[in-house]
Amino acid sequence: xxxxxxHPSWVICKSGTSVKIECRSLDFQATTMFWYRQFPKxxxxxxxxxxxxxxxxxxxxxxxxxxxxxxxSLTLSTLTVTSAHPEDSSFYICxxxxxxxxxxxxxxxxxxxxx
Amino acid sequence: xxxxxxxEGPVTLSEEAFLTINCTYTATGYPSLFWYVQYPGEGLQxxxxxxxxxxxxxxxxxxxxxxxxxxxxxxxKGSVQVSDSAVYFCALSSNTNAGKSTxxxxxxxxxxx
Numbered sequence: 001x002x003x004x005x006x007h008p009s010w011v012i013c014k015s016g017t018s019v020k021i022e023c024r025s026l027d028f029q030a031t032t033m034f035w036y037r038q039f040p041k042x043x044x045x046x047x048x049x050x051x052x053x054x055x056x057x058x059x060x061x062x063x064x065x066x067x068x069x070x071x072x073s074l075t076l077s078t079l080t081v082t083s084a085h086p087e088d089s090s091f092y093i094c095x096x097x098x099x100x101x102x103x104x105x106x107x108x109x110x111x112x113x114x115x
Numbered sequence: 116x117x118x119x120x121x122x123e124g125p126v127t128l129s130e131e132a133f134l135t136i137n138c139t140y141t142a143t144g145y146p147s148l149f150w151y152v153q154y155p156g157e158g159l160q161x162x163x164x165x166x167x168x169x170x171x172x173x174x175x176x177x178x179x180x181x182x183x184x185x186x187x188x189x190x191x192k193g194s195v196q197v198s199d200s201a202v203y204f205c206a207l208s209s210n211t212n213a214g215k216s217t218x219x220x221x222x223x224x225x226x227x228x
Binding site: 033034041042043046049093096097102103104105106107108109111 | 147151156157158159160161164204208210213214215216217218219220221223
């Protein structure tokens with residue numbers, strides 16, 4: 001199947017700083033990318049949907065000014081957690097689907113720890 | 116809206132035991148159904164999928180059949196191994212927006228030797 005790569009796999013940052021997470025589709029053009037958040041021992045909750053070249057659509061309750069999403073090309077989307085706080089510590093996972101949008105392919109996830 | 120309900124865990128089995136993890140869903144239209152597996156500290160891996168009623172998805176000895184009449188997609192394996200220990204997520208997506216997934220809460224499986 002198609003490959004989606006996230007970077008970094010894990011990151012530790014200080015409170016108040018910003019962190020950028022990258023999601024790349026390695027062998028297909030990802031017209032749509034999705035960002036999920038997973039708290040320990042919980043399920044994945046969709047944060048936002050991004051389409052290449054347009055603004056992301058955020059789910060209810062997700063602060064768009066805090067979680068900045070950019071989908072500037074057909075192979076790259078980024079999630080920036082701005083002014084991070086300890087409660088933002090979580091596992092963030094992206095997925096991507098191609099033009100036909102028949103299936104999503106998941107990245108390996110990024111574990112963010114804010115200290 | 117769409118929702119997925121999974122059997123609560125954790126589930127602990129002995130090696131070579133039979134596994135069933137129940138999954139039911141609520142959705143408009145005819146969604147695609149998935150089972151994902153997540154090993155500790157890792158992302159999601161697609162285990163199997165079914166895109167229409169009565170389809171059976173299978174992979175690595177795991178099977179699940181898309182039952183429209185009971186809105187279910189139960190995961191089964193005839194003989195589990197220690198290496199099957201992981202968290203299993205049932206999920207659905209609509210055929211008009213297949214990339215956007217709704218997940219169940221996950222079921223943790225531990226297989227003991």
